[in-house]
Amino acid sequence: MVEKISKSHEDYLEAIVELGGTTKSAVRSVDVAASMGVSKASVNKAIAVLKEGGLLDQPYYGDITLTKAGFDYGTAVLERHHLLYTFLTKALGIDEKTADEEACIMEHAISDKSYKKWRDYIKKLDLD
Amino acid sequence: MVEKISKSHEDYLEAIVELGGTTKSAVRSVDVAASMGVSKASVNKAIAVLKEGGLLDQPYYGDITLTKAGFDYGTAVLERHHLLYTFLTKALGIDEKTADEEACIMEHAISDKSYKKWRDYIKKLDLD
DNA sequence: CTAAAAAGTTATCCTAAACTAACAATGTGC
């Protein structure tokens, strides 16, 4: 059973996965900060919490690697984002910038059970 | 042009409309608190900000009435909620409780332009 | 190999949004 974390922390995990972070491939704090548009101090604080929760590792002054749990969590958020983005752009015809912004908020709303239904529904639409 | 307000304040306006608040029909603070599951102190503080923003009126120790702008804003949020709820339950087959919870988050993500596209899309589905 | 740049850390502060508790105003039942 995965512990539920805040939207903000979900965003951090998502960004790390998007930057190529895995259990093997490390990511730098400064890149997370740049990609999210937040200060490195904010990243540092979020990292401490996620580390505490067993979602990632970071040695003192070192780079960030995800744990299995952290990678799975971040990947799940990213998948929801992609799914919603596809639906908003392809099914509804919303422009890319708007779709991305709106997917960013909606991605935090979708439970595992709902995600599967969304996925099946979109698969049936057979978009492009 | 409508001023964008916080998700939290959108929730207050939505709740007031849901309780029957209009420019004519007043709503009591205590009912807003009960329906949202927050303290009356929290309602009081939110009301002060919404009043400041011209979205509602409340005399000292009096009931809440919405302004035209406040009613329109609250109604718009509520419409998005209903639309999403319908989509989640009817199109995706998500259970009512989950759909309501997830619509509560997603409703804050949808811009005016996107709302129209969602509405047209769902109309075409011809649900129930 | 060392000076400077870059990256990570820490301390402190700010804001939004909630809470509790105490107080003030209003409304109701007898």
Add this chain to the structure above:
DNA sequence: GCACATTGTTAGTTTAGGATAACTTTTTAG
């Protein structure tokens, strides 16, 4: 019409999540 319950207000506290600034550590250029 007064006592008491209900409702609204205010003050002070907490927590999450951001920021800046100063400092430490690491990396890199020459």
